[in-house]
Amino acid sequence: xxxxxxxxxxxxxxxxxxxxxxxxxxxxxxxxxxxxxxxxxxxxxxxxxxxxxxxxxxxxxxxxxxxxxxxxxxxxxxxxxxxxxxxxxxxxxxxxxxxxxxxxxxxxxxxxxxxxxxxxxxxxxxxxxxxxxxxxxxxxxxxxxxxxxxxxxxxxxxxxxxxxxxxxxxxxxxxxxxxxxxxxxxxxxxxxxxxxxxxxxxxxxxxxxxxx
Ligand code: B1M
Numbered sequence: 474x475x476x477x478x479x480x481x482x483x484x485x486x487x488x489x490x491x492x493x494x495x496x497x498x499x500x501x502x503x504x505x506x507x508x509x510x511x512x513x514x515x516x517x518x519x520x521x522x523x524x525x526x527x528x529x530x531x532x533x534x535x536x537x538x539x540x541x542x543x544x545x546x547x548x549x550x551x552x553x554x555x556x557x558x559x560x561x562x563x564x565x566x567x568x569x570x571x572x573x574x575x576x577x578x579x580x581x582x583x584x585x586x587x588x589x590x591x592x593x594x595x596x597x598x599x600x601x602x603x604x605x606x607x608x609x610x611x612x613x614x615x616x617x618x619x620x621x622x623x624x625x626x627x628x629x630x631x632x633x634x635x636x637x638x639x640x641x642x643x644x645x646x647x648x649x650x651x652x653x654x655x656x657x658x659x660x661x662x663x664x665x666x667x668x669x670x671x672x673x674x675x676x677x678x679x680x681x682x683x684x685x
Pocket of ligand 1: 514515518519520521522523525526532535536539572573574575576577578579581582618619620621622623624625649650651652653654668669670671672673675
């Protein structure tokens with residue numbers, strides 16, 4: 474088994490100390506921190522998702538695997554996020570939308586945006602439209618990155634956009650959306666400015682929305 478497969482297996486098995494040790498080993502062997510997301514964390518969590526769907530895993534196993542994935546991201550974050558925030562590329566309010574507690578993908582997106590020079594205001598999970606509006610006002614954000622992992626919470630993205638409209642802020646902030654059930658056509662339907670398939674696409678999109 475190669476190192477990446479070992480790391481994936483340790484996440485799936487929820488072995489946080491092993492994930493930590495293998496992440497440090499990978500970095501010491503010259504693996505780029507940014508490669509660990511697409512090659513290890515995302516495929517491992519996809520497998521966790523498959524097992525959950527097929528009733529091989531239940532919530533406790535999923536939570537333990539999510540915690541194990543954090544053992545890697547906690548090490549990777551300081552390596553990806555530079556301290557060059559003197560002239561940020563823009564201010565992004567990041568959140569997982571109201572009703573939704575999934576934050577692994579949102580955290581990866583936030584981390585990659587931050588490492589690309591954006592200032593991040595992270596509202597965490599279960600962010601209500603009111604909280605998003607208040608954060609955009611307070612931080613004079615240029616961009617909002619909203620994440621949803623549940624088909625039942627996607628609709629709250631629309632509510633957030635309507636709340637921005639009602640608050641008279643829609644003209645000054647661009648909105649991008651993402652998360653496993655979200656699509657380009659959903660983004661268009663709810664009046665968002667763009668959809669990011671994954672974290673690198675979110676960074677590209679953020680750059681182009683700010684440039685426009
Ligand atoms: Co939940 N869960 N979960 N879960 N969970 C899913 C999403 C599910 C698909 C599993 C399944 O059935 N196969 C299913 C949703 C079904 C649906 O709606 N169609 C599901 C369910 C049903 C539930 C509960 C309802 C289960 C229950 O209680 N019965 C419950 C809901 C709780 C709630 O939110 N209110 C629940 C709970 C949980 C845990 C708490 C146990 C845990 C979350 C822990 C945490 O996040 N801290 C959890 C997990 C871990 C998952 C799976 C297994 C993994 C999600 C994940 O982290 N993926 C997931 C199955 C799956 O997705 N394969 C599942 C890895 C992550 C890197 O990918 O988040 O997609 P993702 O992010 C990607 C892209 O989508 C994109 O970039 C990221 C990186 O490339 N992206 C963006 C994400 N946000 C973006 C924002 C952008 C741009 C791109 O901005 C513009």
